[in-house]
Amino acid sequence: MSRHSLVTPKQRCTLTFICSKSPCFPWERGSEKRRWREAAFDSHAESCRKQPWRRRVLKQPGAVGLVLGHPFDTVKVRLQTQTAYRGIVDCVVKTYRHESLLGFFKGMSFPIVSIAVVNSVLFGVYSNTLLALTATSHQERRAQPPSYTQVFIAGCTGGFLQACCLAPFDLVKVRLQNQTEPRAQLGSPPPRYRGPVHCVASIFREEGPRGLFRGAWALMLRDTPPLGLYFVTYEWLCRQSTPDGQNPSSATVLVAGGFAGTTSWMIATPLDVIKSRMQMAGLKQREYRGVLDCIVSSARQEGLGVFFRGLTINSARAFPVNAVTFLSYEYLLHSWA
Numbered sequence: 005m006s007r008h009s010l011v012t013p014k015q016r017c018t019l020t021f022i023c024s025k026s027p028c029f030p031w032e033r034g035s036e037k038r039r040w041r042e043a044a045f046d047s048h049a050e051s052c053r054k055q056p057w058r059r060r061v062l063k064q065p066g067a068v069g070l071v072l073g074h075p076f077d078t079v080k081v082r083l084q085t086q087t088a089y090r091g092i093v094d095c096v097v098k099t100y101r102h103e104s105l106l107g108f109f110k111g112m113s114f115p116i117v118s119i120a121v122v123n124s125v126l127f128g129v130y131s132n133t134l135l136a137l138t139a140t141s142h143q144e145r146r147a148q149p150p151s152y153t154q155v156f157i158a159g160c161t162g163g164f165l166q167a168c169c170l171a172p173f174d175l176v177k178v179r180l181q182n183q184t185e186p187r188a189q190l191g192s193p194p195p196r197y198r199g200p201v202h203c204v205a206s207i208f209r210e211e212g213p214r215g216l217f218r219g220a221w222a223l224m225l226r227d228t229p230p231l232g233l234y235f236v237t238y239e240w241l242c243r244q245s246t247p248d249g250q251n252p253s254s255a256t257v258l259v260a261g262g263f264a265g266t267t268s269w270m271i272a273t274p275l276d277v278i279k280s281r282m283q284m285a286g287l288k289q290r291e292y293r294g295v296l297d298c299i300v301s302s303a304r305q306e307g308l309g310v311f312f313r314g315l316t317i318n319s320a321r322a323f324p325v326n327a328v329t330f331l332s333y334e335y336l337l338h339s340w341a
């Protein structure tokens with residue numbers, strides 16, 4: 005069968021991205037390597053077509069982790085941007101009293117819609133950058149492991165590009181999470197945003213299209229170096245506990261993924277605070293002139309402790325979420341190889 009009949013160009017493009025297996029790079033045109041890569045890609049595409057559930061595996065654990073983790077995220081965002089709470093317990097109690105359990109799940113719809121895209125961009129760009137830097141396939145990678153610098157560069161590239169996609173979704177999430185009105189009752193004033201779509205439309209109207217990208221620079225800074233570190237920690241822990249040339253066990257992947265998530269969130273928390281505050285600016289809060297202005301004025305007004313708000317929640321939430329994320333990533337790479 006000719007390889008062109010296996011998969012349409014559009015499918016090819018989508019699969020290339022999601023499955024992180026580039027069929028070729030321009031500089032390899034006509035080479036042995038390219039023919040090998042194309043053959044591997046086609047058998048891979050064929051197995052995706054036969055078993056479409058495989059494509060969904062990556063999305064499921066991400067979405068489950070997201071629903072379970074969202075209440076923690078809401079508490080964190082409120083602690084970072086509002087001054088009405090004395091701490092985690094106070095925030096949980098007040099939210100539950102005023103808004104019931106549903107209050108913790110505000111702003112969850114956009115993350116659910118976007119998580120598959122955002123994770124595919126992160127892991128897809130990471131894998132493809134590593135492929136471009138090392139010219140070794142995933143199968144060969146255990147025998148010829150990439151250097152930590154290469155892993156770091158690939159992680160930063162993935163982090164930067166995923167942040168570009170994430171910015172508007174994250175902004176809407178933060179705005180909705182910060183609405184403390186209880187569920188609409190007859191006669192009570194409605195919250196400012198009635199839902200995610202209304203939120204996008206209002207921001208567009210009131211703050212212009214750029215309003216949707218408020219805090220985007222802070223988000224990119226938050227995600228670029230910490231995601232480089234995320235993949236370096238993961239690789240390092242896997243290599244420490246796996247004999248040379250072998251694949252890490254599931255337990256190793258879970259623990260290494262969990263620690264990678266926790267470490268990167270610990271590093272990222274100060275910028276996470278700044279990011280959330282800048283996203284909320286433009287509403288009732290004060291405007292900041294930029295990332296630096298936000299850092300300086302937050303520290304002046306509330307002391308250095310402000311940069312560690314949400315640290316405990318972020319690090320605790322990150323362990324299970326990222327353990328599962330890495331397990332599904334490794335599983336996908338192996339089952340598709």
Ligand SMILES: C[N+](C)(C)CCCC[C@H](N)C(=O)O
Nearest residue numbers: 226227230231268269272322
């Ligand atoms: C870089 N920084 C730590 C901010 C993000 C790490 C992202 C990992 C995962 N999506 C999660 O939600 O935990």
